[in-house]
Amino acid sequence: MLHLTFLIFLLPLAGFAVQVLLGRRMGDPLAGAVATTFVGASFVVGVLVFFALLGVHAPVRSFTQVLWTWLPVGGLHVNLGFTADPLSMTMVLFVTGISTLIHLYSISYMKGDPDYPKFFLYLNLFVASMLILVLGNNLLVTFVGWEGVGTCSYWLISFWFHRDSAASAGKKAFVYNRIGDAGFLLAMFLTFQSVGSLDYSTIFARLGQVSPGTITAIALLLFVGAVGKSAQIPLFPWLADAMEGPTPVSALIHAATMVTAGVYLMCRVNPLLHASGAASLTIAIVGAATAFVAATIACAQSDIKKVLAYSTVSQLGYMFLAVGTGAYEAALFLMIAHAFFKGLLFLGAGSVIHGLHDEQDLKRMGNLRRYMKVTFYTFAVAWLAIAGVPPLSGFWAKGDVLDNAFARYPALWVVGLAAALLTAYYLSRLVALAFFGDDRWRTDNRPAGHGHDGSEPHESPWPMKVPLVILAILALAGGALSFPWYGSGTLLRWVDPVFGANLYDAHQSVGLQWGLAITDSAVAIVGVVLGFALWRKVTERPALENAFLRRSWYLNELYDSVIGRPGARLAAFTASTVEGGIIDGAVNGIASAVRRGGGLVRRAQTGYVRNYALGIVLGVVVIFGFMLTRVWWS
Amino acid sequence: MAPTQPFPFLTVLVLLPAAGAAAVALVPSRRVAGWLHEALGIAVATATLVLAIVIAIRFQVSNAGYQMRSDHVWASSLGIHWFVGVDGISLFLVLMAALLFPLVMLGARSRTDRRSFVAWILLLEAACLGSFVSLDLILFFLFFELTLVPTYFIIGGWGFARRGYAAIKFFVYTFAGSAFLLVGILAVAFLHQSQTHVLTFELPALMNTHLSGTEGVLLFLAFTAAFAVKAPVFPFHTWSPDAYAEAPTAGSVLLAAVMAKLGTYGIIRFDLNLFPQATHTLAPLLLTLGVVGILYGAVVACVQRDLKRLVAYSSLAHIGFIVLGTFALTTQGLSGGVLQMVNHGLVIAALFLLIGWIYERRRTWQVSELTGLQKAAPVLAGVFTLVMLASVGVPGLNGFVGEFLVLSGTFIVHRWWAVAATAGVILAALYLLWAYQQVFHGVASGANAKIRDLGWGERLVIAPLVILIVFLGIYPKPVLDRITPSVNRLVAHIEQVTHEHQPAVATTGSTSGSHPAAGTASGPAPGGASSAPARPVARTVTRGAQ
Secondary structure (H helix, E strand, O other): HHHHHHHHHHHHHHHHHHHHHHHHHHHHHHHHHHHHHHHHHHHHHHHHHHHHHOOOHHOOEEEEEEEEEEEEOOOOOEEEEEOOOOHHHEEEEEEEHHHHHHHHHHHHHHHOOOHHHHHHHHHHHHHHHHHHHHHOOOOHHHHHHHHHHHHHHHHHHOOOOHHHHHHHHHHHHHHHHHHHHHHHHHHHHHHHHHHHOOEEHHHHEEEEEEEHHHHHHHHHHHHHHHHHHOOOOOHHHHHHHHOOOHHHHHHHHHHHHHHHHHHHHHHOOOOHHHHOOOHHHHHHHHHHHHHHHHHHHHHOOOOOHHHHHHHHHHHHHHHHHHHHHHOOOHHHHHHHHHHHHHHHHHHHHHHHHHHHHOOEEHHHHHOHHHOOOHHHHHHHHHHHHHHHOOOOOHHHHHHHHHHHHHHHHHHHHHHHHHHHHHHHHHHHHHHHHOOOOOHHHOOOOOOOOOOOOOOOOOOOOOOHHHHHHHHHHHHHHHHHOEEEEEEEEEHHHHHHHHHHOOOOOOOOHHHHHHHHHHHHHHHHHHHHHHHHHHOOOOOOOOOOOOOHHHHHHHHHHHHHHHHHHHHHHHEEEEEEEHHHHHHHHHHHHHHHHHHHHHHHHHHHEEEEEEEHHHHHHHHHHHHHHHHHHHHHHH | OOOOOOHHHHHHHHHHHHHHHHHHHOOOOOOOOOHHHHHHHHHHHHHHHHHHHHHHHHHOOOOOOOOOEEEEEEEHHHEEEEEEEEEHHHHHHHHHHHHHHHHHHOOOOOOOHHHHHHHHHHHHHHHHHHHHEOOOOHHHHHHHOOOHHHHHHHHHHHOOOOOHHHHHHHHHHHHHHHHHHHHHHHHHHHHHHHHHHOOEEHHHHHHHOOHHHHHHHHHHHHHHHHHHHHHHOOOOOOOHHHHEEEEEEHHHHHHHHHHHHOOOOHHEEEEEEHHHHHHHHHHHHHHHHHHHHHHHHHHHHOOOOOOOHHHHHHHHHHHHHHHHHHHOOOOHHHHHHHHHHHHHHHHHHHHHHHHHHHHHHOOOOOOOOOOOOOHHHHHHHHHHHHHHHHHHOOOOHHHHHHHHHHHHHHHHHOOOHHHHHHHHHHHHHHHHHHHHHHOOOOOHHHOOOOOOOOOOOHHHHHHHHHHHHHHHHHHHHHHHHHHHHHHHHHHHHHHHHHOOOOHHHOOOOOOOOOOHHHHOOOOOOOOOOOOOOOOEEEEOOOOOOO
């Protein structure tokens, strides 16, 4: 079974090829169904490989498959190789699982779109890229998937390209990602130089030969890549704009899978991080700061998807906090739980947007719990889960992260706890505004053609409801991953061989664990109550939604004034003055100097014999003079 | 040296398009319809392509030297030989050129005076192919100069508004560079004659000329003057935006895709072989020019509002990568540089063809007048996207492979140059995506809304380029396997002269490339042995986790 590994990514890739060739002919909804089938089949193969891997004894639980040699140039020898090990298969299972659900959801959600087949074409290619990313057995293959998901994200964000905002958001996402990718590239060059290989196993085996400074540099450069892909400080502004894409895209790419690629990469290179305390600390600090900053921004957004986008940034921050702590399994746990509840939140938001005919403003929603029952109950599960209310998945996952942070970096734990309070608060605000209060959507004073038409919101059809229900069950019970099912082992301990001794172990007493759990729960409940009390009846609280938070700490404005506008001025100056004036000016200057010189010399060509004769005489005199002086001197 | 090949493949390869040009020129245009000239031209170019493919098939993979050589005395008193041969460095340039010429004749046809147009293009093909296979310096120089004539007439005769200015500027600028080259060639030959009493212009013989440091540097500069203008290398590039923009589509494609490579190829073939010491001495200068070209080209491209000029400046940036890889003087850098020549040729040809087709439909290159084309022309948009991503360097497409090799090959010897060049990777995304958004995204109205999508003929022309762009991205091995031996030979030659060696990692690297078990089970593995041979679908359950 293990040798089927390559099918895991090849199936969605084949789905992509089918969509390219036949998508238009299949149309709506067959194209969607076919695309869903390919991804579903990939999930099935993933499950088969997973069980085959379980059959291999724990310390050697890794299987590598090389398809062909990709780059054979001297000492640089890179294979198109794929590894199935506990880490990659964990990623494969949740990526293909969630992808299948979201493909299914999209069959209905995208119904009637003129570019329906193209949506699934991109979506399939995205899944294939994501799987290449997690299965790659060397940095370069991971990078192929890494850029692939970025490119698909670009296409999907600007899917409705007739809207200028969507087209710009796609471009912005690509460019921000590219900044991170430059870091990834440099990390690969440095790795090649110091290790002579890009294979993970070889790199880790040879870490002993590499100086600590170089290890830190490689780790931090890879982290730069992760910062771009996973939208951390300072490269997170693109993720909010990415909400211009269709909502299933936001759920799949900008919440559940692609943005977690950075966390995956950091887990994959755990030996590097373990060897570099400085890199780990940096990652933890950036993660905690992002968790907090993004949470404050989420508190002031009124677009339902923007709240969720900043919430995603914030949750990713928690994951990096865990990575920086060395608690890789906690990071993975939160990543999976987050995929469940954040995917669910987005799909629920999509259902709401769908039901209200493309209304995304929380202030124009309200009381939807009476009209969209399935959406509401499933959404409520996700809300309580992410808020960290026990016993839902978020409580366990976030608790795991915070416990480890408490043990290793207490100061960052405080930041994380503050962010947890905000998380519970802003999501309760969202739920209160959308599902409680008055039917504000009835008083529609928008121009015709935008927003809903005053008719009652409707519940979504079954292909949209089924994923909601499945994800709700997972979000509810996802905490089971960390329960001691056998002896002291949890399901998550399955990943242990990948991390080995690099995994941070907090060694906390039972009493302390209880204390921390109670603290987390209390914070969650306070946040929920606060958010609900403040926003249940009131829709405008300017003090809590001030411009600083609404405009995301003015980060876009800062980048624009520090980089954007000076950059544009520099480019304009280069193109006009340097290029036109100096470089080309020199070329044309020489040409005109030659022409002018020719014009001057031309005057000597008078056509009169007497002038030429004079010239000859003068010449003879000069030559004679020269010869005389030579004789004289010698 | 006697001809080593029974059939003179390369001689025929060069003479075939030349004969074709003569034939097309001789068929009177009054008697027959214009399409006959085109058909004849395409037939000759296609035959040349077939011959090039045969050459590629007969090419011996692990043979690093010149293959299929023909060596005949041409002018015995002057020591000039008809000496042609092909190695891993020139093979794919020959193939690329042979592919692009028929495609250009099909995809970028002329409306007026087709006879002369086709004849000039065929003559240009002969000159370009001749330059790539010449191993005699005078022969090379003749072909190198011969390219100017057809190009001048193609720009001047079939170009756009400022074609006169562009054609003269192109001709005079490149010709000025060539003057240095001629002096340099003669100087090398005479120095060689004074040492050996044999007057010859054959490259292998001249490689043994003893040059003092100053002589080497001066000769290097003389040769490089011609090549840097032709490529063009910053800051000798200002003829190129004018020439690329004013030339007809066929001219732009051939200038940027094929003729630019004469410059970079000339640097690798002649500068590096003849003047290893000077190359090593002046490498930092050329590396700097390469990096500046990458960044400068990208920055200036960012403010262009004319698609053709935008692509012209992007080309400057890509040529910078080739220069960078070349002067890294490592196996990876040089192989990447050679591969990038081919990649750049394919990508820039596709871009200019697509832009030309947009022009045929909309009669403009101004970004401001184009918008929302993706709605009415999804295939055009799709192909454009793919080519654009290849140009940006997205992995899975050909541009990435070359760029990655260039950058990694540079990084291991000149770290900070590579770091600066990596910034160019970000900038490339900036201007190309901006242009794409302006042209293809948004809401179309008027003529933009009714734009015709790619027809079947156009799809057939672009298809080979698209296929190669993808194929070389995921399986460049067949190409790299042929380039690398010749590159290694060249690097060894330089190292032998300069006694400077590239880092061990460039030649030996990892021992466990395709066999992770070795790396994981035995701890730090020795870095001595060469990399493991490629194995199709190797399956191993590795022992031990990280």
